[in-house]
Amino acid sequence: MTIPQISVFLENKAGQLADITEILSENHVNMRAINIAETADYGVLRLIVDDASKASSILLEQGFILTMTPVVGVAVPDTPGGLSKVLRVISTAEIDVEYMYSVFGQKDGQACMIFRVADTDGLAAVLTKSEIAMISGEDLGLH
């Protein structure tokens, strides 16, 4: 139950992010989550959008460099300690989290976190065992 994530190479210069969001908006692609990791010179923009294949082909056409990665959506109780409980479960299972970030808004008192791990199946198994709900692409309104 993974969610497709688009990662785009961003040079640190004015207007790069505006360009990408404009291109997506012109093509009626809706963003569900966004995250940027950066150094002084460049960054990686990570996106969850409603139509990943459409968004990626448009961005490729425009000359951007991108890669698609499967990530896992995890429902986190929107209360103090909600995230730490989830993280403890994952770390106890010795699954390394490469990075994580949150999805816009929440659903039924649950925040949604996106996790990128090498062992996606392992993470799914651990979450299921600990009765932590995963969030599907459908839940996020992905086509």
Place this chain on the structure above:
Amino acid sequence: MERYYQKEIETADREQILAWQNERLVKQVRHVWDNVPYYRKKMEEKGVAPEDIQSVEDLHKLPFLTKDDLREAYPYGLLATPLKDCVRIQSTSGTTGRRVVAFYTQHDIDLWEDCCARAITAAGGTNGDVCHVCYGYGLFTGGPGLNGGSHKVGCLTLPMSSGNTDRQLQFMVDLEATILCCTPSYAAFLAESIHERGLRDQIKLKAGIFGAEAWSEEMRQDIQNKLGIKAYDIYGLTETSGPGVAFECSEQTGMHINEDHFIAEIIDPDTGEVLPEGSKGELVFTSITKEAFPLLRYRTRDICVLTRKKCSCGRTHVKMSKPMGRSDDMLIVKGVNVFPSQIETVLLEQGYQANYQIIVDRVNNSDTIEVRVEMTPENFSDNLGKITEMEKGLVSALKAMLGIYAKVRLVAPKSITRSEGKAVRVIDNRKI
């Protein structure tokens, strides 16, 4: 009063200089013909025999030598004496693929050191001086050349080599150095350090001899003011011996070429045609006294102007301007020769495409080099750590190839400017 190391040579009249050149050139061409099959073949291909060269007037008949020849003939192909007669090698900065090795007999070293001694004397050096040499020692010609020249003048020589600023300044102060020899950028750096540490009153420097890289008149003024010295330029290249091929005198309006050892020509870099005095073109040297590594018509790729205008210092040897540029794509960064093709090789090896741009600048009197390279789909990852690791790998591969640190900047694909379909490879922002 102007001082000379070899007055009768340095102030000889034009006829005398020409007589030396004619006699030595004829002898040298014969020496090369007899001992360097590589060049003999080049002469034969051009249909020139030693008998065709009777004087400097005939020089233009000889074929050129280029850095490519030196690489092709590496290591012994241009050697003109038996190895047992050689006592030293020196080599250019750069990498294995681009390295040039030059050989010296003891006589060659002697003449080279004489040239450096002329430069030190022209800068006011005497046996009462303390000469602080912080050019690199080793394969690089800077340290050994000035060191030898300093000995010949009789200066107390401080063979400091480069680096370790604390030690440089301590010796400079404690041993009361009066003449400083290094690259102009290192001189500017030392001047800055002296200023910061409030040592200006404790230094006894009166002159500096700075070469191996391009520097501007503004930089000269800056160094002169900060150190309270006169700053002299010096020129040379490993292929012809090292520093001291030409040097500045008190007039500071160009460098006297040691014409008793080198014949200088200015040519059109495109056609190879010899240009009249005063024209701007590529500098070509013929070494007429070297025994082990005598290069005939070696193309330096440096663009400059020659002048025989009378010099107030009394020296009669022709003067060359500071090099104004290059006729090839070689860059000199921090005194090190850098070819864009070397950078291209590294990029391709590291899985990048040959889409790059080299930006050279001078910040606080020190050269900087940045390589902009376009990100490729293969090298991209959603994991930033993986990208920075690849970037670090590229930085160390460039360091290994060039010998100096180059900053790497990963840029978006197709973001490097292309003019008329051809990429602009080098942007040199240095004001020289």
